[in-house]
Amino acid sequence: MRNMVRGAPAIGVVGSLSLAVELIPLTFSSFDDLKAFMQKKLDYLVSARPTAVNMADCRSKLMKRTDELIAKSGVTVEEVKAALVSMMEGFLPLDVETNKKMCKFGADHILENVKDEKVIILTHCNTGSLATAGYGTALGVVRSLHGRGLLEHCFCTETRPYNQGARLTAYELVHDNIPSTLICDDMASVAMKLQGVSAVAVGADRVVANGDSANKIGTYQLSIVAKYHNIPFYIVAPSTSIDLNLATGDDIVIEERPHNELTCINGKRIAAKGIGVWNPAFDVAPAELITGGIVTEFGVFKPSELKEKLTAALKASS
Numbered sequence: 001m002r003n004m005v006r007g008a009p010a011i012g013v014v015g016s017l018s019l020a021v022e023l024i025p026l027t028f029s030s031f032d033d034l035k036a037f038m039q040k041k042l043d044y045l046v047s048a049r050p051t052a053v054n055m056a057d058c059r060s061k062l063m064k065r066t067d068e069l070i071a072k073s074g075v076t077v078e079e080v081k082a083a084l085v086s087m088m089e090g091f092l093p094l095d096v097e098t099n100k101k102m103c104k105f106g107a108d109h110i111l112e113n114v115k116d117e118k119v120i121i122l123t124h125c126n127t128g129s130l131a132t133a134g135y136g137t138a139l140g141v142v143r144s145l146h147g148r149g150l151l152e153h154c155f156c157t158e159t160r161p162y163n164q165g166a167r168l169t170a171y172e173l174v175h176d177n178i179p180s181t182l183i184c185d186d187m188a189s190v191a192m193k194l195q196g197v198s199a200v201a202v203g204a205d206r207v208v209a210n211g212d213s214a215n216k217i218g219t220y221q222l223s224i225v226a227k228y229h230n231i232p233f234y235i236v237a238p239s240t241s242i243d244l245n246l247a248t249g250d251d252i253v254i255e256e257r258p259h260n261e262l263t264c265i266n267g268k269r270i271a272a273k274g275i276g277v278w279n280p281a282f283d284v285a286p287a288e289l290i291t292g293g294i295v296t297e298f299g300v301f302k303p304s305e306l307k308e309k310l311t312a313a314l315k316a317s318s
C-alpha cells in the first residue's frame with residue numbers, strides 16, 4: 001500500500017477495503033479473536049503513513065464500532081464481522097459524497113473572497129480522484145469551479161521529488177479538459193507575481209487542533225509566498241483528515257522517504273555520489289498563513305475557530 005496508493009484519503013479507503021477483503025473468508029471462534037485480528041491489521045495499516053491521519057481515523061471508527069457491536073446482546077461473531085465489512089465498504093461512497101459537499105463550500109468561499117469573475121487557482125501535489133475515493137479535495141474545488149464555468153485557469157506544481165503533480169494532477173486536469181498549466185515548484189513565486197493567481201488551494205494529510213496543516217513537502221513555502229503576495233491560501237480537507245488530538249503542527253510526525261527520490265530520475269543517478277540527502281515528504285503550513293480558511297464538509301473555518309466549530313458539527317451529525 002505504501003507505494004501503490006497515494007494520497008491520505010485514498011489510503012484510508014483502500015486500506016479499509018483491503019482489510020474487508022481479508023476478513024470476508026475468515027471465521028473467528030470468539031469476539032476476542034475477531035477484535036484482536038482487527039486491531040493488529042489496523043495498526044499495521046496505520047504504520048504505512050505516519051504523517052497522514054485518515055487510516056488512523058478509520059481505525060478508531062472501526063474499533064469503536066467493534067466494541068459497540070460486541071456489547072449488543074444476542075449478536076453472533078459472524079454478524080459482527082459482516083457489519084464491519086459493510087462499514088468498511090461504506091467508507092468509499094462516503095468519501096466521494098463528503099468531497100463533493102466540501103468542494104462546493106470551498107468554491108463558494110473562494111468566489112466570494114476574491115471577487116474576480118473567474119478565478120485562477122494554484123495547487124500542489126495530487127488531491128484529485130487519484131488521491132481520494134473520487135472527485136478530490138483541493139482538486140475537487142478546481143473541478144467544482146470549472147463545472148460552474150468560473151475557473152479561468154489552474155496552475156499545478158510538479159511536486160518534486162516524486163512528481164505527484166506532474167504525473168497525477170496534470171493527468172486529471174487534462175482528462176477533465178480543465179484549462180491548466182504545469183509549473184516547477186520553484187516557479188510558484190513568480191507565477192503568483194505574474195500570472196494573476198486568485199487563490200492557492202492545497203490538501204492536507206493531517207490538520208491539527210490549532211489549524212496547523214501537514215501536507216506534501218513544499219506546502220509551507222507556498223503558504224509563505226501566498227501571504228507575501230496577499231493571495232488567500234486554503235487547506236481543503238475532510239474531517240477524516242483532521243486530528244483534534246494534537247495541539248500544534250510541532251506534534252506531527254513527518255515521514256522521511258528514500259534518498260533515491262532525490263538522487264535519481266527514472267532510476268538513473270543524477271546527483272553527485274557522496275552527497276548527503278534529506279528527504280522529508282511533508283511539511284507544515286502554520287495556521288497564521290492559512291489566510292483563506294480550512295475547507296471541510298461542514299463549511300469553511302478560520303484556523304482559530306476550527307476546533308470549536310468542527311467539534312460542534314461532528315457532534316450534531318453523529
Ligand SMILES: CSC[C@H](O)[C@@H](O)C(=O)COP(=O)(O)O
Nearest residue numbers: 006007008126127131203204216
Ligand atoms: C489529498 S490530501 C493530500 C495528499 O495526501 C498529498 O499529500 C498526497 O498526494 C500525498 O502523496 P503521497 O505520495 O501519498 O505522500
